[in-house]
Amino acid sequence: MIRAALVTLMLATPAVxxxxxxxxxxxxxxxxxxxxxxxxxxxRDTTASFPPxxxxxxxxxxxxxxxxxxxxxxxxxLILASEGSGPLETIQIMQAADVPxxxxxxxxxxxxxxxxxxxxAQHLQAQDAGAQLxxxxxxxxxxxxxxxAQVSTxxxxxxxxxxxxxxxxxxxxxxxASAMIQMAGAVNAFDDFAGYRxxxxxxxxxxxxxxxxxMDRDGDHALxxxxxxxxxxxxxxxxxxxxxxxxxxGIYLLGFGPRTAQAARDLHKAIYPDLxxxxx
Amino acid sequence: MVALPFNSxxxxxPAPPAMAVAGDRALRARATMTALAVFVVAVSxxxxxVGASGVSLPxxxxxxxxxxxxxxxxxxxxxxxxxPRLLTGLLVxxxxxxxxxxxxxxxxxxxxDPGIVGVGAGAGLGAVLAIVxxxxxxxxxxxxxxxxxxxxxxxLGGWASTLIxxxxxxxxxxxxxxxxxxxxxxxxxxxxxxxxxxxxxxxDQQLRDLTFWGLxxxxxxxxxxxxxxxxxxxxxxxxxxxxxxxxxxxALGEAAASHMGIPVQRMKNMAILTVAGATGAAVAVSxxxxxxxxxxxxxxxxxxxxxxxxxxxxxxxxxxxxxLLADMIARLVIAPAELPIGIVTAVLGGPVFLWILLRRRGxxxx
Numbered sequence: 254m255i256r257a258a259l260v261t262l263m264l265a266t267p268a269v270x271x272x273x274x275x276x277x278x279x280x281x282x283x284x285x286x287x288x289x290x291x292x293x294x295x296x297r298d299t300t301a302s303f304p305p306x307x308x309x310x311x312x313x314x315x316x317x318x319x320x321x322x323x324x325x326x327x328x329x330x331l332i333l334a335s336e337g338s339g340p341l342e343t344i345q346i347m348q349a350a351d352v353p354x355x356x357x358x359x360x361x362x363x364x365x366x367x368x369x370x371x372x373x374a375q376h377l378q379a380q381d382a383g384a385q386l387x388x389x390x391x392x393x394x395x396x397x398x399x400x401x402a403q404v405s406t407x408x409x410x411x412x413x414x415x416x417x418x419x420x421x422x423x424x425x426x427x428x429x430a431s432a433m434i435q436m437a438g439a440v441n442a443f444d445d446f447a448g449y450r451x452x453x454x455x456x457x458x459x460x461x462x463x464x465x466x467x468m469d470r471d472g473d474h475a476l477x478x479x480x481x482x483x484x485x486x487x488x489x490x491x492x493x494x495x496x497x498x499x500x501x502x503g504i505y506l507l508g509f510g511p512r513t514a515q516a517a518r519d520l521h522k523a524i525y526p527d528l529x530x531x532x533x
Numbered sequence: 534m535v536a537l538p539f540n541s542x543x544x545x546x547p548a549p550p551a552m553a554v555a556g557d558r559a560l561r562a563r564a565t566m567t568a569l570a571v572f573v574v575a576v577s578x579x580x581x582x583v584g585a586s587g588v589s590l591p592x593x594x595x596x597x598x599x600x601x602x603x604x605x606x607x608x609x610x611x612x613x614x615x616x617p618r619l620l621t622g623l624l625v626x627x628x629x630x631x632x633x634x635x636x637x638x639x640x641x642x643x644x645x646d647p648g649i650v651g652v653g654a655g656a657g658l659g660a661v662l663a664i665v666x667x668x669x670x671x672x673x674x675x676x677x678x679x680x681x682x683x684x685x686x687x688x689l690g691g692w693a694s695t696l697i698x699x700x701x702x703x704x705x706x707x708x709x710x711x712x713x714x715x716x717x718x719x720x721x722x723x724x725x726x727x728x729x730x731x732x733x734x735x736x737d738q739q740l741r742d743l744t745f746w747g748l749x750x751x752x753x754x755x756x757x758x759x760x761x762x763x764x765x766x767x768x769x770x771x772x773x774x775x776x777x778x779x780x781x782x783x784a785l786g787e788a789a790a791s792h793m794g795i796p797v798q799r800m801k802n803m804a805i806l807t808v809a810g811a812t813g814a815a816v817a818v819s820x821x822x823x824x825x826x827x828x829x830x831x832x833x834x835x836x837x838x839x840x841x842x843x844x845x846x847x848x849x850x851x852x853x854x855x856x857l858l859a860d861m862i863a864r865l866v867i868a869p870a871e872l873p874i875g876i877v878t879a880v881l882g883g884p885v886f887l888w889i890l891l892r893r894r895g896x897x898x899x
Contacts, residue, residue, distance in 0.1 A: 311869050312867075312869070312870050313870055314869070314870030315741070317738070317742060318750070318871070318873075320869065320870060321613075322585045322586045322610060322614050322615070322869075323585045323586075323868055323869030323870055324869065325586045325606060325609070325610055326585040326587065328606075340752070340753050342752075342758075343752070343753075346609060346614060349613050350605060351605055448736040448737065449736065449737055451733075
């Protein structure tokens with residue numbers, strides 16, 4: 254139903270700190286919460302669903318199909334958006350309406366996560382909270398690096414995005430999943446193509462992954478362990494034969510927000526349960 | 534109720550004996566047109582006045598009347614968002630409905646639709662090409678084409694497919710409508726296959742873009758896009774009434790039309806050009822919007838008979854009004870987000886179309 258838009262026409266005051274912020278992109282939304290600045294949010298997009306409280310905010314739609322009037326309805330004084338948000342016409346209209354539309358890179362690397370936190374903190378004028386969060390993140394990444402250094406033979410991990418109708422859609426290089434696998438001290442079983450692709454049974458058997466990684470989900474796209482061992486190609490893989498199947502929450506695993514280091518450590522532990530893990 | 538004229542062999546019933554019937558029909562057509570004109574004006578005003586942001590027309594008019602300056606936000610909402618969107622909606626709706634009516638007249642088939650001559654598939658293929666492979670173009674081209682790459686490619690795709698069809702189905706200056714229909718189906722299948730290949734190599738984000746494009750939306754309406762597409766659509770809409778008499782003649786068959794002194798081949802050329810231009814431009818600015826081209830002419834034939842002199846202008850009015858109405862629904866239902874308008878037209882158009890079909894078969898009596 255239509256959310257009654259109680260548009261309170263605020264008198265234009267010179268911007269001290271933006272307190273009507275729309276966030277577009279799940280990772281960015283997480284960062285805003287991690288900085289303790291969620292009280293300034295007035296809207297989010299469909300990709301933002303963590304922390305759960307973010308779901309109470311008005312949803313401005315899919316990040317690449319933002320409605321210009323929908324955004325203006327929320328009377329924002331800042332829009333923080335992931336790279337690739339749009340369409341361009343909407344961005345141009347925001348500029349015409351004098352609403353800053355800040356685009357922040359989406360690169361799935363540790364450094365980029367830190368950079369994102371710094372950028373968001375700067376735009377929300379919450380540099381102190383930002384510095385603290387960056388420190389925590391760096392410590393987490395350092396701990397992670399220490400753990401991955403212990404890996405002598407990297408495991409080959411296959412990330413299965415979906416398995417609709419038995420057809421396996423897996424991650425190649427240049428994907429968030431691939432970056433996470435590397436961060437966790439393993440290698441992606443498929444690096445001969447970029448992006449996500451539907452794989453033939455032969456390609457899966459040939460890649461012979463040691464570990465199968467999936468999102469925790471239900472419904473048509475999910476695969477139970479029984480379905481994996483019963484699948485003509487997946488069943489042949491060392492991963493299926495040794496029961497090496499890891500399931501993780503999708504947003505946790507692929508959000509590239511403040512929990513990334515944590516998620517990479519969890520993934521690392523799941524892939525290498527036998528390594529000695531000191532501390533957390 | 535009026536019988537539909539789509540029986541190419543013979544008129545469905547003997548010609549009406551009395552002039553009174555024709556007079557009646559003209560009168561009813563005029564009344565319908567007046568009502569439609571009022572409807573379009575009302576929907577246009579409403580469309581300017583409603584929207585997610587709550588900027589209301591009375592307030593704005595009151596402000597203007599009392600000499601106050603509008604706030605920047607109100608100005609942007611009205612003149613950069615709603616007004617170009619209103620004009621785009623009117624033109625696209627009118628173009629789709631008129632194209633449908635012209636196609637149905639040309640093919641003497643109530644199921645004809647610009648999609649059937651491959652214009653839709655060609656335009657769709659152009660758009661998909663631009664979405665999936667656009668990034669591979671040299672930067673210089675991208676800098677010039679920029680955000681208009683997809684609409685431009687859609688338009689070119691629509692034109693190219695029309696041209697190919699026309700070449701295939703024209704022999705010694707005579708266009709065979711039957712060949713064109715079949716070639717259109719073949720071309721549609723081919724475009725569909727190529728689109729399928731592109732879908733296969735597209736990444737996730739491109740797939741989502743494709744999906745959204747295919748569902749159609751007026752959300753990207755802007756003055757720049759309108760300036761590019763409007764002239765073509767306006768030209769096509771101006772050309773349409775010229776076709777009316779010829780299409781009426783064609784309803785009796787090509788030979789009969791020739792005997793009536795109608796330059797059949799020239800009219801066919803013009804009809805095909807009109808449809809390709811109007812559909813290509815409409816698809817280019819708004820993506821894939823279904824049902825308007827098929828439902829609007831049908832409804833009007835039921836209401837006012839098959840005479841194209843009334844049918845074409847009425848289709849333009851009803852198409853424009855309905856699309857604006859659908860757009861308003863799309864803008865408001867899940868605000869601040871938006872529904873793709875193709876979903877709205879399909880949800881409204883599908884059942885209406887079924888009802889028309891049932892009615893024609895005499896199953897539903899209303």
